[in-house]
Amino acid sequence: MKYDLIVIGAGPAGLMTAGRAGELGARVLLLEKNPSPGLKLLITGKGRCNISNNTFESREMIKQYGQNGAFLFSALHQFSVAETVDFFESRGLKTKVERGNRIFPVSDKSQDVLATLLKYCQDNNVEIRTNVSVKEIKKESNKISSIVLHGDTELSAYKYCIATGGKSYPATGSSGDAYIWLEGLGHSIVRPRPALTPINCQESFLEKLEGLSLKNIEISLWENDKKQASEFGEAIFTASGMSGPVILNLSNHIANRNSSYELQVDWKPALDREILDKRIQNDFRKFNNKQFKNSLDELLPKSAIPVFLELLKVDINKQVNLVTREERNRLIDLLKEFKLKVSWVHGFEKAIITRGGVNVKEVDPKTMQSKIIDNLYLAGEVLDVDGPTGGYNLQICWSSGYVAGSNIGQNIE
Ligand SMILES: Cc1cc2nc3c(=O)[nH]c(=O)nc-3n(C[C@H](O)[C@H](O)[C@H](O)COP(=O)(O)OP(=O)(O)OC[C@H]3O[C@@H](n4cnc5c(N)ncnc54)[C@H](O)[C@@H]3O)c2cc1C
Structure with missing residues (x-):
C-alpha cells in the first residue's frame, strides 16, 4: 500500500x-x-x-x-x-x-x-x-x-x-x-x-550555591559593561553557573566570543537601595547583640549567607550594631548587583532548543x-x-x- x-x-x-x-x-x-x-x-x-x-x-x-x-x-x-x-x-x-x-x-x-x-x-x-x-x-x-x-x-x-x-x-x-x-x-x-542554555560563570564560590533556587529575582546581562537585557522570575544556581527560565532567556543574548559578559543578580528587585537600607537597619536593631554572621537570616536564603560573608570582607564576628554605614553599603551593593563573570553558554547537550x-x-x-x-x-x-x-x-x-x-x-x- x-x-x-x-x-x-x-x-x-x-x-x-x-x-x-x-x-x-x-x-x-x-x-x-x-x-x-x-x-x-x-x-x-x-x-x-x-x-x-x-x-x-x-x-x-x-x-x-x-x-x-x-x-x-x-x-x-x-x-x-x-x-x-x-x-x-x-x-x-x-x-x-x-x-x-x-x-x-x-x-x-x-x-x-x-x-x-x-x-x-x-x-x-x-x-x-x-x-x-x-x-x-x-x-x-x-x-x-x-x-x-x-x-x-x-x-x-x-x-x-x-x-x-x-x-x-x-x-x-x-x-x-x-x-x-x-x-x-x-x-x-x-x-x-x-539556544536557551544554562550559563557558565567563573566564580569558584558557585559550588557553595549549587541547587539554590531563587524566585522573584531580577537578573541583568551586561556585555562589555553595557546592559543588554534583564529578566524577572526564577533562576537556580548550578555548580558552574546559573540556569532556570530567567537565565535561559538571557543566554540568547550571549553571542559574541570577543565580548566580556557579566550577570548581575538583584536579590531584592522590589526594594530600592534606600528602602533596602532601612530594612537592613531594622534587622540589625532587632539582632542588636548578635554577631554580624548571625544577622542575615531574614535577608538571605541560608545557603547564600556564607558566600555573602566571604565576599563582604566584614569581620563576621563583630557585633551587628558595630557594622558601619560603609559596610552596610557593601551589603546593599551585593544584594542589588551580585556580579558573576560569564565564561560561556552551554552547547547542544544542554540547550533547550536549536x-x-x-x-x-x-x-x-x-x-x-x-x-x-x-x-x-x-x-x-x-x-x-x-x-x-x-x-x-x-x-x-x-x-x-x-x-x-x-x-x-x-x-x-
Ligand atoms: C529539557 C527540555 C525542556 C523543555 N521544556 C519545554 C517546555 O516546557 N515548553 C516548551 O514549549 N518547549 C520546551 N522545550 C522545547 C521543546 O521540547 C521542543 O521545542 C520540541 O520538542 C520540538 O518538537 P519537534 O517535534 O519539532 O522535535 P523533537 O521533539 O525533537 O522530536 C523530533 C523526533 O524526530 C526523531 N528523529 C530524528 N531524526 C530521525 C530519523 N533520522 N529517523 C526517524 N526519527 C528521527 C527524534 O528521535 C525525535 O523523537 C524543552 C526542551 C528541552 C530539551
Missing part, C-alpha cells in the same frame, strides 16, 4: 501532523528512530510539560518569536493558543495557567500530554513504527520519490513531512539528521546553534509546504523559528503540525 503521507519524527510536531492528516482521512505512516515516541516531550517543563502560553492575541504571541515571528502568523491564526487548549481539553486533558501565563496539564504530567497525542494518532489510524531511523531521502526532479531507512528498506508515499526537531539534547533523538537531507534536496539551512534550521523563506507559511520540493512539508523545531521559555516552542509544534496535517489531509491524491 502506498501511504498518503510519511511523517519522519514522532515528537510533538510529527504527532500533531500525523494525527491531523489521519483525522482528515489520509493513510499515514509515522516513523520514529527511538524505541518510543515523544522522548523529548516527556522531559519538557521538568516532566510537567509547559504546553503553551496563555497569550490569546496572536499578534502578541508573534512578538515573542523575534525576527522570524511573522512566519507563524498564518499558522497561529489557523491553530491558535485557544484552539490548542481546546484540542487538549476536548480530549480529556485538563489544563491550568501558572505564573508567566504558562499553560500546564492539571495533572502536572507530560506523559498525559503524550498519551493524548498518541490516542489522537491511534483514533485516526496512524501507523507508528518505532526503532526505524531514516538514512536518506531520494528525489526525482522536484519531488521526493522515496526514503531509505538504516537497514536499506525503501518506503514511499505521495507526501512527506519532516518533523525531526533540531540538534539539542541529542540523547532524545534530535541529532540534526534532517539538515543534511534538506540541503541535498535544495533547501538552505540557517546555521543551527544552541536556533536556526530550514530557512522559512523557502516554506509556505499558510501550509508548511516546501517551496522547493513539491511533496514535502516541514513542522516544528526543524524550522528556523524559535521563542523564549514559557510554552512558546511547543506552540510552534502544535500550530505548524496542525497546519501541515490539515493541508495534506485536505489534498489527498
